[in-house]
Amino acid sequence: MGEMRKLKCLLMTQVLKHMVRGKTDPYTWIFSSVDNCYYNYNSRYLFEYVKEHIPEVTPYFVINNPERRQKLSEEYGEKYFIETESIEGVLKVLEAGVWFTSAGLPVYGIGLEKGRLIINLWHGVPLKKIALLDPNLGRTARLYFRMIFSKNYSCILTTSSILVPVMARSFDVPESKVKIWGQPRNDGLFRRLDRTVWLREIFGELPKYQKTILYAPTFRDYNGVKLFPFEDYEYEKLQDFLEQEKIILFLRTHISEKEEVNRYLGERIRYLGNEQAEDVTGFLNAFDCLVTDYSSIYVDYLLTDHPIIFLPYDRDAYLDERGMNFDYDDVTPGPKPETMEEFFECIKEGLKENDPWKKERGRVNALLNEVREPCCGSICRRVLKRIKKQEEK
Numbered sequence: 001m002g003e004m005r006k007l008k009c010l011l012m013t014q015v016l017k018h019m020v021r022g023k024t025d026p027y028t029w030i031f032s033s034v035d036n037c038y039y040n041y042n043s044r045y046l047f048e049y050v051k052e053h054i055p056e057v058t059p060y061f062v063i064n065n066p067e068r069r070q071k072l073s074e075e076y077g078e079k080y081f082i083e084t085e086s087i088e089g090v091l092k093v094l095e096a097g098v099w100f101t102s103a104g105l106p107v108y109g110i111g112l113e114k115g116r117l118i119i120n121l122w123h124g125v126p127l128k129k130i131a132l133l134d135p136n137l138g139r140t141a142r143l144y145f146r147m148i149f150s151k152n153y154s155c156i157l158t159t160s161s162i163l164v165p166v167m168a169r170s171f172d173v174p175e176s177k178v179k180i181w182g183q184p185r186n187d188g189l190f191r192r193l194d195r196t197v198w199l200r201e202i203f204g205e206l207p208k209y210q211k212t213i214l215y216a217p218t219f220r221d222y223n224g225v226k227l228f229p230f231e232d233y234e235y236e237k238l239q240d241f242l243e244q245e246k247i248i249l250f251l252r253t254h255i256s257e258k259e260e261v262n263r264y265l266g267e268r269i270r271y272l273g274n275e276q277a278e279d280v281t282g283f284l285n286a287f288d289c290l291v292t293d294y295s296s297i298y299v300d301y302l303l304t305d306h307p308i309i310f311l312p313y314d315r316d317a318y319l320d321e322r323g324m325n326f327d328y329d330d331v332t333p334g335p336k337p338e339t340m341e342e343f344f345e346c347i348k349e350g351l352k353e354n355d356p357w358k359k360e361r362g363r364v365n366a367l368l369n370e371v372r373e374p375c376c377g378s379i380c381r382r383v384l385k386r387i388k389k390q391e392e393k
Contacts, residue, residue, distance in 0.1 A: 005085070006108055010148075012090050013109035019091070024115045025058075026097030026387040032062040032106040033123075036084060039063060039072055040279045041102035042121035042157075045184035049376035051080065054384075060092065062106045098383060105152065113152045117386065120149075120156040120171070121184065124296040125163065125368055127331065129323040131170040136321075146172055157181045157379075159299075160370040166325050181382065182375030188282025189303045190374050195286040202276045207267055210246040211351055214272070214284070215291040217311070219254035222321055227251070227264055229313035230340040235264070241344050242268040250287070252280060289350055294318060298332070302365040303372060307350030307357060308334035309343070331368065333360035 031047040033040050039061065050059045060082045063069040069081045083089045084107050093099070093106045097116045102123045105112070112118065129135065132142060132150075150172040157179050158167050168175040199206060217225045228238065242249060250272040251261050261271055272280065281300050284290070290301045291309045298308050310332050312318070319328065334350075334357050337343040349356060365372075 009084060009090070010108040012087065013094070013107045013112070016087065016090050017094055017109060017112065020094045021115065023095065024097040025095060026117075026390070027056055028058045028060070028096040029098040029100065030060050030062065030093050030096045030106050031100045032104065033102045034104070035064075036062045036104065036106060037065040037068065038278075039068065041123040042184045043100055043102040044279060045187060045282060046100055046121065046376055046379065047080075049184065049187070050380060051076070053377070054380055057380075060096070062089075062093065097387070105149070108148055110147055110151070113154060117154045117383065118152050119383070120153050122157060122167075123185075124183075125159060125299040126166055126170060126325055127296050127299070128294065129170075129325060132172050133166075133170045133323075133325070135323055153177060155179050157183070159183060160368050162367055179382075180370055181379050182371030183300070184376045184379065185279065185281045186300055186303060186371075187374040187376050189285050189300070193283060193285050198283060198286055202272070203270060206248060206270075208246060209248045209268075211248075211288040212286065213247060213249045213289045213291060213347070214252060214280070214287040215249055216252040216280075216295055216297050217292060218294045218318075219257075220314075220318065220321075222317065223314075224257055224260055225253060226313060227253075227261070228340065228343075229311060230338070230343065232340045234340070235266075237340065239266050239268060245348070247347070289347060294328075298334075299368050302333075302361060302369055305358070305361060305365070307355050308332075308361070309346050309350065310334050310336045311343075312336060331364055333357055333364045 029050060031043045033043045043061070047059055047061050050057055059080065061080055062084050063072060063081050064083050064085055069083065073081050082092055084093055090107050099106055099116060099118045100121055101118070102121050105118070132145060137145070153171065153173055155177045156167050156171055156173060158164060159180065159182055161180060164175050164178045164180070167178045195212070215227070217227065219225070247268065249269050251264065251269060252272045253261055255274055258271070258273060265271055277283065281297065284301050285304050287306070289307045289309065290298055291311060292298050293310060293312050301308060312328070315328065335346040337346050
């Protein structure tokens with residue numbers, strides 16, 4: 001959301017919120033995600049659960065992009081998708097008694113926590129320093145963050161007790177407001193997925209394969225990602241290895257790096273970007289191995305108990321830029337090959353039954369993922385219980 005649009009939304013909200021004071025409906029739930037324009041992250045998965053399973057609740061998802069809102073309305077139903085750029089749209093949000101967000105808020109204002117529950121589902125495990133712990137956040141931005149976000153949140157969700165103090169410091173809220181309720185987007189990892197059907201829907205016919213690998217590196221602010229960062233990298237050797245092992249490798253990078261990715265693509269290296277799958281987290285169990293560097297996607301992937309390979313080729317530069325909440329080596333349970341030949345060996349070792357990193361993955365999974373079962377239902381029950389208690393007062 002642009003700065004001018006945020007300012008307009010804030011001013012409109014401050015004026016309109018007085019019209020609905022004390023009149024919020026606790027059974028109208030608002031969902032929002034990045035810039036109020038994207039249908040993704042934890043908000044998407046919880047919204048879909050509520051729509052299908054909680055009949056007493058009316059859910060709405062904020063999508064301010066007209067084309068995207070129209071497309072989603074055609075797919076899921078026109079009544080579910082709303083905007084917050086008009087007086088009518090802002091009022092609809094302000095009249096709702098429960099808001100869920102994965103990034104930002106459905107509308108911006110001060111004192112919005114009065115008369116409603118505002119629940120930050122967030123969108124991952126904070127291995128890197130985020131929000132107020134981000135060393136790059138300026139003084140004005142910190143003040144704005146505390147006034148608009150920190151003071152409005154009723155609670156913030158996370159996945160384990162070790163993350164509670166981290167989230168509390170990141171958002172400047174009491175630890176009592178941080179709840180270990182899990183991430184809705186991970187519910188998909190516990191369902192049976194027909195990988196062949198899912199991949200065919202996206203790519204059509206693929207060459208015969210026995211294993212699949214997802215390579216999902218982190219976006220870098222200071223420089224583009226260097227894929228396959230090995231001095232002995234050779235395109236033909238990589239293709240030959242994948243052919244010999246009957247593997248298909250899927251690359252998932254930031255959309256701005258799509259052009260850079262093209263030179264790596266081939267019969268057994270495919271691009272799996274936002275255009276192909278806007279949110280891949282719920283489908284991580286389609287892959288037999290994950291390759292990444294600093295992305296917290298691997299924490300979700302730990303729930304599959306499949307092997308993970310790390311390629312932190314620019315560790316010093318990246319960690320100096322963002323900083324980590326944990327010791328990197330202590331929470332990355334997988335090999336870190338430095339040559340392409342080592343990379344090949346790590347893939348073959350990881351895909352064997354006697355994977356040498358299995359025990360270490362279990363330790364880190366227990367540390368970061370205390371919620372190891374579907375959580376959408378339990379989140380809804382907890383919120384409905386709070387509503388009932390409030391009604392009884």
